[in-house]
Amino acid sequence: LPQSRRDTEASSVKEQKYDYIIVGGGLTGLVVANRLSELRDRTVLVIENGYIDDSLTTKVPNLANSLNSADMYSITSAPDPNLGNATYPVQVGNVVGGGSVVNGMAFDRASAADYDAWEELGNPGWGWDSLLYYFKKSTTFTPPLKSLAKEFGMTYDENYYGKTGPLQASYPPFDFPDTKTIWSSFRAEKITFPKEGGSGDGVGAYWIPTALDPKTMTRSHARTAYYDPVKTRSNLKLVTGQTVNEILFNGLTATGVQFVSRADKTVTKAYAKREVIMAAGGVFTPQLLQLSGLGPKSVLQAAGVKVKRDMPSIGANFQDHANVQMFYNLDNMSFPNPLSLSTNATYNASAWQEYLTKKTGQYTIAHGNSLAFLSLPQLTTNYKTIVNQLKGQKTADFLPPIYSNKALLKGFEAQKSIITDMLSGNDAAAGEIPMSPFGLAISALQRPLSRGTIQLNPKDKYGNPVITFNTFQNPVDKAIIMAMIKFTRNHWARKELAGFAPLELVPGATAQTDDQIIKALVASGAILPTFAHPACTCAMMPEDKGGVVGSDLLVYGVDNLSVVDASILPLLPATHIQATMYAVAEKAADLIKARG
Numbered sequence: 001l002p003q004s005r006r007d008t009e010a011s012s013v014k015e016q017k018y019d020y021i022i023v024g025g026g027l028t029g030l031v032v033a034n035r036l037s038e039l040r041d042r043t044v045l046v047i048e049n050g051y052i053d054d055s056l057t058t059k060v061p062n063l064a065n066s067l068n069s070a071d072m073y074s075i076t077s078a079p080d081p082n083l084g085n086a087t088y089p090v091q092v093g094n095v096v097g098g099g100s101v102v103n104g105m106a107f108d109r110a111s112a113a114d115y116d117a118w119e120e121l122g123n124p125g126w127g128w129d130s131l132l133y134y135f136k137k138s139t140t141f142t143p144p145l146k147s148l149a150k151e152f153g154m155t156y157d158e159n160y161y162g163k164t165g166p167l168q169a170s171y172p173p174f175d176f177p178d179t180k181t182i183w184s185s186f187r188a189e190k191i192t193f194p195k196e197g198g199s200g201d202g203v204g205a206y207w208i209p210t211a212l213d214p215k216t217m218t219r220s221h222a223r224t225a226y227y228d229p230v231k232t233r234s235n236l237k238l239v240t241g242q243t244v245n246e247i248l249f250n251g252l253t254a255t256g257v258q259f260v261s262r263a264d265k266t267v268t269k270a271y272a273k274r275e276v277i278m279a280a281g282g283v284f285t286p287q288l289l290q291l292s293g294l295g296p297k298s299v300l301q302a303a304g305v306k307v308k309r310d311m312p313s314i315g316a317n318f319q320d321h322a323n324v325q326m327f328y329n330l331d332n333m334s335f336p337n338p339l340s341l342s343t344n345a346t347y348n349a350s351a352w353q354e355y356l357t358k359k360t361g362q363y364t365i366a367h368g369n370s371l372a373f374l375s376l377p378q379l380t381t382n383y384k385t386i387v388n389q390l391k392g393q394k395t396a397d398f399l400p401p402i403y404s405n406k407a408l409l410k411g412f413e414a415q416k417s418i419i420t421d422m423l424s425g426n427d428a429a430a431g432e433i434p435m436s437p438f439g440l441a442i443s444a445l446q447r448p449l450s451r452g453t454i455q456l457n458p459k460d461k462y463g464n465p466v467i468t469f470n471t472f473q474n475p476v477d478k479a480i481i482m483a484m485i486k487f488t489r490n491h492w493a494r495k496e497l498a499g500f501a502p503l504e505l506v507p508g509a510t511a512q513t514d515d516q517i518i519k520a521l522v523a524s525g526a527i528l529p530t531f532a533h534p535a536c537t538c539a540m541m542p543e544d545k546g547g548v549v550g551s552d553l554l555v556y557g558v559d560n561l562s563v564v565d566a567s568i569l570p571l572l573p574a575t576h577i578q579a580t581m582y583a584v585a586e587k588a589a590d591l592i593k594a595r596g
């Protein structure tokens with residue numbers, strides 16, 4: 001690999017001691033590395049499995065519409081019994097900057113109620129009011145062009161964003177003509193329209209910014225925002241292309257890590273004087289803790305790992321946003337539309353030139369800037385039946401075997417009670433419907449009750465872990481998805497959209513009963529267990545409620561080990577999660593600094 005794709009050579013950190021070792025130089029890892037290395041008398045080492053990538057794929061917003069598999073792991077889930085035993089790709093960034101380099105660039109937040117739920121689950125200081133400070137601290141906000149805002153009726157409130165934070169949040173100088181028609185169809189629904197979705201009121205249809213640098217019209221991500229500007233600090237080091245495969249302990253005190261070079265398999269150790277900080281993400285943090293002897297005893301033993309501490313909760317509580325991807329054939333779409341770049345080569349060439357020379361046009365837009373996050377009462381008048389179905393369940397009924405553990409069950413009981421309240425009212429969203437101006441009609445479940453697991457592969461502990469989504473194990477999840485499908489069908493039958501003569505191709509009009517619909521969707525691969533938000537596998541909750549870390553982010557029962565990534569979320573918020581993860585990591589850094 002060329003030097004430009006690497007940073008410090010691993011040999012130079014061999015057997016060295018740092019104050020902090022951060023495992024994973026993804027989104028949260030780089031935020032925490034930046035903030036901790038502000039303390040000039042503290043040394044920070046970041047170890048990342050991926051390399052640096054500055055290719056166009058990581059920069060041009062419209063290219064975020066295709067998966068950048070070169071910068072992602074190749075992982076397949078375990079078969080999902082509720083989805084015809086199908087297996088699915090699990091999307092995780094494998095590059096310096098992690099998910100922030102390969103994601104869809106949506107930069108939104110959930111409602112205040114989503115974050116207040118974290119606090120209610122036993123995490124003082126993690127509610128909306130305290131997180132808002134960190135949401136602001138992480139961003140610099142640039143409003144949309146005045147002319148575009150006027151033409152499309154875009155609303156926003158800059159008071160909810162920062163003015164000097166590292167991550168750029170802004171809007172492309174472009175949208176599709178048909179976005180106006182789509183908005184008119186949502187305006188006709190009985191839903192709400194918050195002026196600013198990032199205000200704590202994230203229920204309804206609204207405009208969102210993207211992680212976009214308005215000066216260069218390129219993606220703003222964790223590496224360009226948090227690492228590149230400070231990489232010359234002498235107390236900060238990043239090694240790339242190294243897979244951490246064990247956290248080293250002295251008794252139950254974490255003392256360092258062992259990592260293996262992807263290039264030549266050289267094994268290296270480095271030591272942490274103060275803390276080993278896990279930032280390997282929702283999939284690999286639980287795997288690495290298990291590899292290091294912390295996790296469910298049975299899982300560790302099956303994989304041949306010596307148990308340091310039996311912790312059934314590590315790898316449990318797994319959540320993602322399962323979603324259904326319906327598709328309509330539309331006539332009379334305006335030009336350009338999201339399909340024009342791929343269907344019209346002449347237009348594509350001119351749009352590319354326009355992007356290169358003027359930084360305008362269709363190449364500046366990623367997945368679009370309009371989203372609807374709807375509460376259950378907004379999605380269906382039948383919401384009380386679904387809420388009663390949930391209330392009538394015995395808590396242990398629809399959970400994976402590991403929930404025979406009393407603490408996990410107690411924690412799920414507390415989560416279920418909060419979710420029941422959320423589904424009963426309009427303070428929090430139950431489902432996301434991205435407002436895309438072409439025939440793709442996505443329904444993404446925001447309040448999953450099914451719980452998955454991430455566990456070591458007993459046949460190959462260093463290989464990818466066994467990722468079990470358990471999508472739809474809880475029938476309430478299916479009921480909510482069905483409500484969303486019906487909402488979507490009614491929506492596309494609206495007169496505001498009649499000009500498109502929409503024809504439902506997937507699942508197709510012949511599918512009418514719930515069973516027929518689900519069957520047809522599964523058969524066409526149009527139900528996905530993941531929205532690339534795998535999280536919650538090392539939940540921040542009290543230990544007697546199935547928590548892995550406390551509100552100080554320290555792992556229970558051991559010393560000098562903390563987690564700062566998406567695995568600490570107790571409940572998945574109803575949003576795309578990157579903006580939340582920047583805020584969480586900013587707060588995490590302050591907590592770690594405050595330990596003195």
Ligand SMILES: Cc1cc2nc3c(=O)[nH]c(=O)nc-3n(C[C@H](O)[C@H](O)[C@H](O)COP(=O)(O)OP(=O)(O)OC[C@H]3O[C@@H](n4cnc5c(N)ncnc54)[C@H](O)[C@@H]3O)c2cc1C
Binds near residue numbers: 104105532533
């Ligand atoms: C394809 C895709 C699309 C997405 N779209 C959006 C979107 O539009 N909007 C949004 O808000 N969110 C989106 N997300 C989600 C968001 O990017 C992630 O939630 C976020 O990056 C999680 O941050 P993290 O720090 O927890 O993990 P990551 O950013 O994944 O960082 C973890 C890092 O740890 C490294 N690592 C893992 N194991 C090891 C190991 N053993 N040794 C060394 N390093 C290791 C990984 O290589 C990775 O770089 C998307 C994600 C993906 C993958």
